Amino acid sequence: MRFTRALLLFAAGAAQAASSWSFDDASISVAAKKGSDAIKEKFSQKAPLTKPVGLGSTDTVKVILTAKEDGKAKRPHQAFVTIKEQETGLEAPFTLTVKDTGRAVVQISQKDLPVQFLLSPKPLKASVVIGSFGEARAINTPVFDIEIQTDPNAPAPKYDAPLRYGKKPEIHHIFRADPQSPPKVISMFFALAVAATVPALFISWLLLGANVNHLAKALGAAPLSHITFFGSIIAIEGVFFMYYTSWKLFQVLPVAGVVAVVTVLSGTKALGEVQSRRLSKER
Amino acid sequence: MRTILSFLLLALTSVVAAISTSGNRLLVVLNDVADKATYSKFFADLEEREFKITYETPKSESLNLFNLGERTYDHVLFLPVQTKGLGPNLTPKALLDFVNAKGNILLTLSANTTTPTSIVSLLSELDITLPTDRNSLVVDHFNYDITSASDKHDVLLLPAPKPVRAGIKDYFSEDAGTKLIAFPRGVGAVLGNGELLNPILRAPPTAYSYNPKEQSEVVDDLFAAGQQLSLVSTMQARNNARVTVVGSAEMLQDKWFDASVSKLNGKPVVQTFNREFAKRVSGWTFQEIGVLKVNWVEHHLEEEGMPNDSNPEMYRVKNNVSYTISLAEFAWDHWIGFNVPESDEVQLEFSMLSPFHRLNLKEESHRLAAVHYTTVFTIPDQHGIFNFKVNYKRPFLSNIEVKDKVSVRHMAHDEWPRSYAISGAWPWIAGIGATVSGFLGFVALWMYSAPVAAKKVTVKKTQ
Numbered sequence: 101m102r103f104t105r106a107l108l109l110f111a112a113g114a115a116q117a118a119s120s121w122s123f124d125d126a127s128i129s130v131a132a133k134k135g136s137d138a139i140k141e142k143f144s145q146k147a148p149l150t151k152p153v154g155l156g157s158t159d160t161v162k163v164i165l166t167a168k169e170d171g172k173a174k175r176p177h178q179a180f181v182t183i184k185e186q187e188t189g190l191e192a193p194f195t196l197t198v199k200d201t202g203r204a205v206v207q208i209s210q211k212d213l214p215v216q217f218l219l220s221p222k223p224l225k226a227s228v229v230i231g232s233f234g235e236a237r238a239i240n241t242p243v244f245d246i247e248i249q250t251d252p253n254a255p256a257p258k259y260d261a262p263l264r265y266g267k268k269p270e271i272h273h274i275f276r277a278d279p280q281s282p283p284k285v286i287s288m289f290f291a292l293a294v295a296a297t298v299p300a301l302f303i304s305w306l307l308l309g310a311n312v313n314h315l316a317k318a319l320g321a322a323p324l325s326h327i328t329f330f331g332s333i334i335a336i337e338g339v340f341f342m343y344y345t346s347w348k349l350f351q352v353l354p355v356a357g358v359v360a361v362v363t364v365l366s367g368t369k370a371l372g373e374v375q376s377r378r379l380s381k382e383r
Numbered sequence: 384m385r386t387i388l389s390f391l392l393l394a395l396t397s398v399v400a401a402i403s404t405s406g407n408r409l410l411v412v413l414n415d416v417a418d419k420a421t422y423s424k425f426f427a428d429l430e431e432r433e434f435k436i437t438y439e440t441p442k443s444e445s446l447n448l449f450n451l452g453e454r455t456y457d458h459v460l461f462l463p464v465q466t467k468g469l470g471p472n473l474t475p476k477a478l479l480d481f482v483n484a485k486g487n488i489l490l491t492l493s494a495n496t497t498t499p500t501s502i503v504s505l506l507s508e509l510d511i512t513l514p515t516d517r518n519s520l521v522v523d524h525f526n527y528d529i530t531s532a533s534d535k536h537d538v539l540l541l542p543a544p545k546p547v548r549a550g551i552k553d554y555f556s557e558d559a560g561t562k563l564i565a566f567p568r569g570v571g572a573v574l575g576n577g578e579l580l581n582p583i584l585r586a587p588p589t590a591y592s593y594n595p596k597e598q599s600e601v602v603d604d605l606f607a608a609g610q611q612l613s614l615v616s617t618m619q620a621r622n623n624a625r626v627t628v629v630g631s632a633e634m635l636q637d638k639w640f641d642a643s644v645s646k647l648n649g650k651p652v653v654q655t656f657n658r659e660f661a662k663r664v665s666g667w668t669f670q671e672i673g674v675l676k677v678n679w680v681e682h683h684l685e686e687e688g689m690p691n692d693s694n695p696e697m698y699r700v701k702n703n704v705s706y707t708i709s710l711a712e713f714a715w716d717h718w719i720g721f722n723v724p725e726s727d728e729v730q731l732e733f734s735m736l737s738p739f740h741r742l743n744l745k746e747e748s749h750r751l752a753a754v755h756y757t758t759v760f761t762i763p764d765q766h767g768i769f770n771f772k773v774n775y776k777r778p779f780l781s782n783i784e785v786k787d788k789v790s791v792r793h794m795a796h797d798e799w800p801r802s803y804a805i806s807g808a809w810p811w812i813a814g815i816g817a818t819v820s821g822f823l824g825f826v827a828l829w830m831y832s833a834p835v836a837a838k839k840v841t842v843k844k845t846q
Contacts, residue, residue, distance in 0.1 A: 175601060178524060178591060180608065191588055193608040198601055229589055231524030234534055237647070238524035240589055262576040265776045266550055267728045271741040273763040275701070281807035290810035298817045302824060309835035310828050318831055326830075333826055337819050374830055383834055 119170040120237035121230045123204075126165035128244060133158060145241050152223045152245035157254060160209040161246070165228065166202045169236050173202030176232040181206055183213070183246065186222045190214065193229075210248065218257045223247045314382070318373060325369035332363040402433040402716050405485065405670040406457030409434040410448075412441055412473065413462040422462070425635045425661055432671065432715075434458075441470040448472065448481050457486060458669045461502070463493040463632050468501045475505040487625045489668045491632035492570040494520035494537070494595070509618045510575030511628055514606045516594055521571040521612060521630065523590035528565060528644045539566040539614075540646050543656050544584045550727035551778050554672055555583055555663050562656035563646065565639050569631025571612030579620065581778040582613035583627075583664065615664060623781040627668040635661050671715050673779045678709035678753045680785055682771060685759050697790045699798070700764050706731055707757040708744065708773055708785070720754035722746070729756045732772040739763040744773075766793045 122145055129140040130153060143149050155161055167176045179196040192214055196204035210218065217224055223245040231238025318326050336359050343352045377383050416438055426436060439446045441464055447455060482488060492498055498517040506513055522536045532538035543559030571592045574580045591608035614630040640658040645651055666672045683691040685705040698704060712721035723729050728743040744756035769791050775783040802808040
């Protein structure tokens with residue numbers, strides 16, 4: 101009882117199932133040149149090929165099948181072999197030439213494929229799409245993979261992707277390197293070496309008999325001039341120092357001018373006093 | 384009190400504001416004025432959006448797109464006509480002049496009528512290719528409506544279209560839910576490779592186009608199939624004028640606007656999304672959505688202690704500069720701030736002849752009708768005349784291209800680091816100090832020293 105009920109349900113299910121297209125006697129062959137011997141492999145709707153089919157630059161892939169509606173061979177309106185590239189999803193359909201008997205044939209070679217397919221890193225997936233008007237259900241089954249074998253001697257196919265509006269890669273300007281100083285140790289060493297020449301100079305002067313014995317006499321003879329003269333020479337150095345640290349040119353020039361006038365005026369007197377000491381044989 | 388009044392005024396102006404950004408004079412060209420009735424809901428929706436519609440047939444003589452050099456209409460909608468041409472006033476050249484004058488065109492095709500040659504040549508000017516025999520139908524044996532096209536499979540059911548790649552703003556599939564778009568008896572086109580062409584709705588991978596008169600038994604010469612067939616195609620010209628080609632005029636008819644359809648392996652009964660989709664496609668074509676505007680651009684110096692007045696004309700090498708641009712988008716009847724899509728960026732190029740910097744701008748703040756995009760960067764160490772350039776062109780959005788010119792000068796003589804800060808200069812500074820102190824010492828010695836008595840050299844007589 102249970103067995104017959106199950107059988108009845110199964111039969112009802114089979115009858116309920118809409119009519120559908122299918123294909124049979126399907127085979128794929130790869131010929132090295134048109135007409136020469138080919139490697140033939142069979143496939144079916146339930147058993148697609150497991151190994152990818154290699155397609156060289158002069159090879160032609162030939163797919164033959166018989167389209168059937170509900171088991172009877174019939175000519176469908178749509179019989180395509182659609183080849184899909186996995187990276188971008190691009191698809192290219194190839195129409196099968198179908199005779200009234202349902203026998204369908206298509207030949208595909210590398211030159212029929214879009215150039216993006218020839219540059220794809222992964223194998224291409226081919227499916228058979230059979231459909232037509234009316235109630236019968238159409239089918240879209242993957243059947244085999246194609247591996248493109250490019251000719252190593254021929255130049256590689258070129259593909260320039262078309263311009264599409266979108267964000268572009270960021271650019272950050274690379275700046276020239278800032279000027280660098282040598283290590284501070286070296287600078288310190290040489291700075292100290294230079295600074296050491298000053299005491300060396302003064303000491304050597306002392307050894308040669310340097311003295312300021314006539315200072316009292318000079319100040320006694322012309323105190324204001326000498327003080328002003330020597331002071332103005334120190335002041336000029338002071339003006340240069342201010343120029344170095346903060347003043348601008350046109351702040352420096354008037355001050356330097358004033359100090360120069362002072363130097364000249366006091367200098368005549370002060371150096372005149374020095375001259376008088378020279379003329380009196382004290383120098 | 385005053386703030387309440389100003390807010391009321393603001394609200395009033397936003398209600399009264401113009402609806403489309405480019406005018407509301409719409410010309411509808413149809414075969415026969417009686418056809419109006421089959422599209423009554425679509426036209427009622429357009430009139431609700433404040434379009435002033437004029438209905439004309441191509442045979443009418445008073446029809447003129449231009450008057451004294453100005454456009455007489457802002458938008459044109461073509462429904463399928465039975466005549467071979469569109470009359471002397473709607474030649475392809477007149478329509479291209481209309482587009483060059485920033486007019487928008489929404490063109491609908493149908494598989495039931497042969498496409499007029501003038502439309503085929505107009506579209507081939509825009510690089511949209513229709514089948515050469517002008518009689519074609521898109522069918523799909525997998526995605527058709529079983530209630531109305533169980534035999535002929537010429538009513539396609541498609542989900543609302545998502546953007547074809549990341550970064551494109553999604554205008555056409557929001558709130559679609561499970562509703563499907565019905566595409567009855569339509570024509571598919573193939574788009575050229577240009578960047579101005581974008582499909583809104585593409586055919587499913589199993590669909591194909593054939594000529595029902597000559598290829599009813601078998602398809603021998605395939606025009607196009609799968610996603611290469613564009614069912615609703617768009618072209619936005621560089622002056623932002625928009626041309627949309629809707630492959631099926633019937634999808635705008637009343638009977639498909641709120642119909643119930645069902646797919647082969649899908650849910651039993653589903654509503655069509657056609658009314659909302661028609662609103663969005665016509666809204667995009669007639670510049671009600673997808674229109675961008677730059678409110679203002681501001682750049683200033685971003686250094687401590689330096690003045691930061693806006694948009695100076697000169698900067699210096701290696702200054703830090705802040706740049707902000709305020710963008711707004713028109714959404715049906717008012718301006719709102721423009722939010723850039725997820726994986727897309729608004730980019731600033733700081734360029735002389737080629738970009739020295741190309742920086743992504745960050746969304747900084749949102750105001751009532753503006754979103755500010757900003758960045759801070761360092762000016763390159765090259766002097767010259769530079770441009771701040773924002774070049775934002777994306778599918779389905781109007782073009783934004785703003786350029787601001789600034790001069791970049793070199794470091795001034797007093798902007799370099801001082802020598803006492805440069806460690807390599809220390810020996811030289813020590814040298815200066817040594818020279819100065821030596822000089823002062825010499826002056827003092829020379830003026831105030833007494834001569835040293837020379838040691839008497841006793842000469843010893845040698846024997």
